[in-house]
Amino acid sequence: MVTNAAHVFDPHPLQLDPECPTRLVLDRIGDRWTVLVVLVLSSGPLRFTQLRDRVGGVAPKVLTQTLRAMERDGLLTRTVYPEVPPRVEYELTELGLSLQAPIAAIEQWAFAHTQEVLASRRRHDSAEVQVP
Numbered sequence: 298m299v300t301n302a303a304h305v306f307d308p309h310p311l312q313l314d315p316e317c318p319t320r321l322v323l324d325r326i327g328d329r330w331t332v333l334v335v336l337v338l339s340s341g342p343l344r345f346t347q348l349r350d351r352v353g354g355v356a357p358k359v360l361t362q363t364l365r366a367m368e369r370d371g372l373l374t375r376t377v378y379p380e381v382p383p384r385v386e387y388e389l390t391e392l393g394l395s396l397q398a399p400i401a402a403i404e405q406w407a408f409a410h411t412q413e414v415l416a417s418r419r420r421h422d423s424a425e426v427q428v429p
Contacts, residue, residue, distance in 0.1 A: 330363040342388035
């Protein structure tokens with residue numbers, strides 16, 4: 298249980314079970330690349346290369362796997378246009394769009410606490426170096 302003066306959070310025990318369907322959904326939306334894809338696609342549909350460039354730092358294979366998993370989970374659609382060469386666009390579904398608010402809250406938290414996290418990392422890393 299995480300406790301502070303403003304909020305008490307007690308996760309449901311089943312969410313901690315790896316076989317719980319809620320846990321499977323949490324694993325998907327907590328994935329590093331899923332969050333970034335939702336942020337990037339929030340402005341509208343994009344082609345694979347545009348998406349890859351805007352996400353940044355993701356290997357094409359990993360992005361493909363992420364997009365397939367998100368499509369399977371109903372978070373985005375993949376539309377293939379009958380053109381030569383084929384044009385494929387990815388777009389968030391209503392379900393995917395519903396992640397915008399929770400992800401925005403996490404993004405705001407990250408902006409507000411970046412300096413604290415970086416300072417903590419520096420302290421931790423310097424302490425590890427000093428341990429024999």
